[in-house]
Amino acid sequence: MLSKTSRYGVRAILYIAANSNENRLIGVRDLSVAIEISQPMLAKVLQHLTKKNLIQSKKGRNGGYYMTSLQKNIHLLEVIRELEQSEYLINACLLGQKHCKTYDQCPYHDKVMLIRSELRAIYGTDTILNTSTKINNFFL
Amino acid sequence: MLSKTSRYGVRAILYIAANSNENRLIGVRDLSVAIEISQPMLAKVLQHLTKKNLIQSKKGRNGGYYMTSLQKNIHLLEVIRELEQSEYLINACLLGQKHCKTYDQCPYHDKVMLIRSELRAIYGTDTILNTSTKINNFFL
């Protein structure tokens, strides 16, 4: 459904949302341990998130990553949109047809529409902060 | 959700179910045109389906592929199981965590369970034949 990189991004962002703020930054090393993603890989992912303005970074000594409350206040769906460049994966034809006439000929159309609503509900209802603080031991 | 190859397989199998029987075989060339997959690629996919006993093949002149009614009488879910080697994609953690404690800590658990039921319903309700003959112009 999501690429591995996007899933890494989601994991990272949920953790950062739950465990950082303007005065409490998280470094790559610590984060890498916490969410079990290799340091170099995670670094790339974080760079990407930063460029997309989904998280903040601060260079130099005592630097690290964090999120502002504004940034914590968006839906996961937004994050996915940024990470995947679109809602492609949510919208794509289940059978991979280029010209799937979804609206009236695909045998799965109606059912697929249901799934898509469910997915949007999952990703689009709670804000990141909400989601991530609900369960604190999620990453244990 | 499914790999590209699996989706090719599903497309092929739905078409073959709708358009073949013991006395009416379909060659790779024709099929390739019908469902818009390159010939070499499709050939590989069909070989795979044959090995898994999901379709029949007949070599030599006037050979080709077809399905018996027995073969048309299974659920798409079976096909997916064979093609993906498991229900991995349906069951995997949405966030790609190795040790997702799905049952009580994942923030998405309940919602994800819903989605999975939906998916199973889509793939597990109708037989292939049912699905594919419902709409004949699906591939137009």
Add this chain to the structure above:
DNA sequence: TTAATAAAAGATAAAAATATCTTTATATCT
């Protein structure tokens, strides 16, 4: 103002997924 620390950026590598090509085996028609 210098040393240390941390992220950014870009280059490279490795692995996995897709796609294609070539040869071989098999069946059937004439």
Add this chain to the structure above:
DNA sequence: AGATATAAAGATATTTTTATCTTTTATTAA
């Protein structure tokens, strides 16, 4: 039997995704 059509099998190539490494730039504490 010989020619032809067709799938099977295996080797190879290409592309995409994932992962890593190296160098640079910025920050700040001492």
